[in-house]
Amino acid sequence: MPPALLALAVSAFAVGTTEFVTNGLLTALATDFDVTVARAGLVTTAYAVGQACGPALALLTLRMPRRRLLVLLMLLFTAGNLASALAPTFGLLLATRFLTACTHTAFFGVASVVASRLVPTARRGAAIALVFTGLSLANVLGLPIGTLAGQAWGWRGAFVLVAVFGAAGLLGLLRLLPRTDTAPTDAPASAAPSLRAELAVFAGLRLWLALAATAVGFGGLFASFTFVQPMLTAVTGFGTGDVVWLLAVYGAGLVAGNWLAGRAADRALVPTTAALFAALALTLALFTATVHHKGAAVATLFLLGFCGFGLLTPTQAYVLRVAGRDSALVGTANTAAFGVGITLGSLLGAAVIEHGGPHPDTALPLTNLAGAAMTALGLLVFALSAATGPRRPATAAPSTPG
16 A cells, blocks of 8 residues: 555544544533533534535635645644634634645545555555545544543643644645546556536436435444443443543444455455444444443444444445546535534434433434434435446446455
């Protein structure tokens, strides 16, 4: 694997850390800004909405050289996290989270395409998986470390730490990323993107179904995970200090799931994606019961990470296959679909908490059941996409074979 993939992975680590760090600090945010836990969950929702709006930034920068664009995005990302650390009001914190998230979507969309063009076509799934390994490691290391920083220095300290991670990723991109776009040894170099050609890809129903499957299927995870910290403390009975290692268990599942899914996607993309959707729905339904028992809850947390984030690489590779071209805009659109899903899932979870009953041990576990139903719906949408049109593009495509 080229060294440039390491720079992309480090940057992905920083981006992934800021995306989820608030999940381990939800109670502290609610206390500091004097809002309910359900309302504090809007910090996740605001970030997800920014992700969903990311394609607009991708369109504005469509013809910018990819190396320069990635550097610019990480510079803005780092500044955005510093602004979050300094936000004096809850409303301004939501605004800075939204703006920072716009760079998130564009980054992963462009990084996925750049990674796929640094290796031979047969290794594209593994290359994309390596980039997303940075995102997975953000949950094993970044999220627990950020939670520790928030507990030690306040939640603002967690955002300062993320800005440091962002600066490290920025330096890595400057040093390791090739100054010119490269193509796999078995594929021709891509021409400068055309806005008309990029938008023409979205004319097909199958691509929209694939994007909808990403949003709805992955979103079910966040009906639960947005509120995992209060769930584990108020329902399962863990202490606040236990949340750090519990999130590390969840993150270990993420790394394992992403690593295995990337390799499985290179061999059988559609079956791998469908199996992970089904496994995530079943695991969420199971968590409704296991959340009341400490040992079972820990095991289920690992499975949630494994199944949920195992979907990242296969869905990204599947969308690129359906598009049939090496498109940063398509990659960005799928990353935006993740944001839409997180938005819908977090709002669904908040609604369940507010209307599920006055006691946390009654309302919080129901977010898992709602998430399971949402992911099951995503599986149905994915099945429709897979059944629509040919399984393989008529021309050589940049997608993962299988």
